[in-house]
Amino acid sequence: MSNAVIINIDKLINVREEYPLLQGGALAQLPVRQNAFLRIRDGRIVATGSMPQWEAADNETVIDAKGGSVLPGWCDSHTHIVFAATREDEFVDKIKGLSYAEIAAKGGGILNSARRLRTTSEDDLLEMAWQRLHKLVHQGTTAIEIKSGYGLTLNDELKMLRVIQRLKQKAPIPVKATFLGAHAIPEEYKNNTEGYINLVIDEMLPAIEKEKLADYVDVFCENGFFSAEQTWRIGQAGLKHGLLPKIHANQLSLSGGVQTGVKLGAVSVDHLETMDEEAIQVLANSNTIGTLLPTAAFFLRMAFQPARQLINAGCAIALASDYNPGSSPSGNMNLVVAMSCIQMKMLPEEAINAATINGAYAMQVQQEVGSITTGKLANLIITKPIPSIAYLPYSFGDNLVEKVIVRGSVWE
Ligand SMILES: N=CN[C@@H](CCC(=O)O)C(=O)O
Numbered sequence: 001m002s003n004a005v006i007i008n009i010d011k012l013i014n015v016r017e018e019y020p021l022l023q024g025g026a027l028a029q030l031p032v033r034q035n036a037f038l039r040i041r042d043g044r045i046v047a048t049g050s051m052p053q054w055e056a057a058d059n060e061t062v063i064d065a066k067g068g069s070v071l072p073g074w075c076d077s078h079t080h081i082v083f084a085a086t087r088e089d090e091f092v093d094k095i096k097g098l099s100y101a102e103i104a105a106k107g108g109g110i111l112n113s114a115r116r117l118r119t120t121s122e123d124d125l126l127e128m129a130w131q132r133l134h135k136l137v138h139q140g141t142t143a144i145e146i147k148s149g150y151g152l153t154l155n156d157e158l159k160m161l162r163v164i165q166r167l168k169q170k171a172p173i174p175v176k177a178t179f180l181g182a183h184a185i186p187e188e189y190k191n192n193t194e195g196y197i198n199l200v201i202d203e204m205l206p207a208i209e210k211e212k213l214a215d216y217v218d219v220f221c222e223n224g225f226f227s228a229e230q231t232w233r234i235g236q237a238g239l240k241h242g243l244l245p246k247i248h249a250n251q252l253s254l255s256g257g258v259q260t261g262v263k264l265g266a267v268s269v270d271h272l273e274t275m276d277e278e279a280i281q282v283l284a285n286s287n288t289i290g291t292l293l294p295t296a297a298f299f300l301r302m303a304f305q306p307a308r309q310l311i312n313a314g315c316a317i318a319l320a321s322d323y324n325p326g327s328s329p330s331g332n333m334n335l336v337v338a339m340s341c342i343q344m345k346m347l348p349e350e351a352i353n354a355a356t357i358n359g360a361y362a363m364q365v366q367q368e369v370g371s372i373t374t375g376k377l378a379n380l381i382i383t384k385p386i387p388s389i390a391y392l393p394y395s396f397g398d399n400l401v402e403k404v405i406v407r408g409s410v411w412e
C-alpha cells in the first residue's frame, strides 16, 4: 500500500468534504482548489493543501503533476466488458442500412454474443476482460460495474458472473457485478418467453445468491425483449434474493422501464434515449439515478438522451460507457464526457460530476471513490496541463490523461 504525495497540481477538481448525490442544479457545482498538493497514506487520500504550504515527509513517493490537474478517476457504472468476440460485421451491416432491431431479428446482436460466449472458457473470458479492464484504467476509469447477460443459460450466466468475481479479486479498483440474465430471450426459448423467465427466477437467481455472485439484477425492458410487467416480476425476484435492480430502460421505445425501475426502487435506470414528460417527472420525483449512455446513442445513430430536460426537471444524472460489442465498443469515459457536453449540452462541470461522484452512487461505491475526499481511495487521474476544466471535453479525442493513480500507485 503506497504512501505518496502529488505536488504541483494546477487544479484539484471535485474536492469535497460532504459528497451528496447531485440532482438537478447541484450538478453544475464542481469545487476546485488551485495550486494544490494531495497526500496519500496506505492508498487513501489523507490530506490536501495549498502548494506553498507543502513540506516533504519521510517515506513517501513524490509524484510531480508538473502543472497538470487532478480529478477523481471515472466511475463507469454500466458496462458489459465480459464478452467473447467483437461484432464489427454487424457494424458494417448497419452501415449498409440494417437497423439494430433488424440485426437482432436475424440472430445477430445479443444472441450472436451469447453463441460465441457459450463456447469460450471461463479462463479465456477472464483474460480478454482483464485486458479490456487494464486498458480502461489507463484511460482513467478507476471503478466499474460489469454485467452478465451474454450467457442466457444457467451455466453460462454463472460462468460470466464467476469471471466478474475473479476480476473483483484481481483488479485493485472497486468492481460491482450485475446479473443480466434477462438481456434477451435465447434461441431455445424463442416461443416460450415465460419458460425463460421462470428459468431466470427459479434457477438462476437462487444459484447466484448461493454463490454470492452478484450485487444487482438488471432487465432489458424493451419491445421484443422484456415487457414492463416481466421486468417488474424479475426485479421483485431479484430483490427477494438480495439484489437491488438497475434497469435497461427506454433505449429504443417508451417501454415503461423508467416507471417500473422507479417502482422497484432501482439504484438506476439506464439508457433513456426515448423519454416523454411523464417518464422524466417520475424519475425526477424518485431516488433512482438516470444513467445516460451517450456513446451507445452515438454508435447506433440514435437521438441523444435529453440531458437538459432531465437536469432541469431535477433528476440525478450519471454518465457511463455501456462498453459492449454491439452498441458501444468503447469504454473511454473521456469520450463519454466530451460527447455529453457536445451532443447533450451538459456543462463540463455537470458531465464531470455525473461521471465521478454520481457514477459512484450509481454503483454504491460513493464512500470509496468519486470525489477528492479525505478517507477515500486515491484513485485519481493526473491530466496534462490544461488551461481550464472546459478544455477537457472541448479537446475531444485528444488524450489528456497523463497518469492514472490507483490506491496511490501509478498504474502501469
Ligand atoms: N441494450 C441492451 N444491451 C446492450 C447492448 C448489448 C449488445 O448489443 O450486445 C446495451 O446496453 O446497449
Ligand SMILES: [Zn+2]
Pocket (backbone or CB within 6 Å): 078, 079, 080, 248, 322, 324
Ligand atoms: Zn447496457
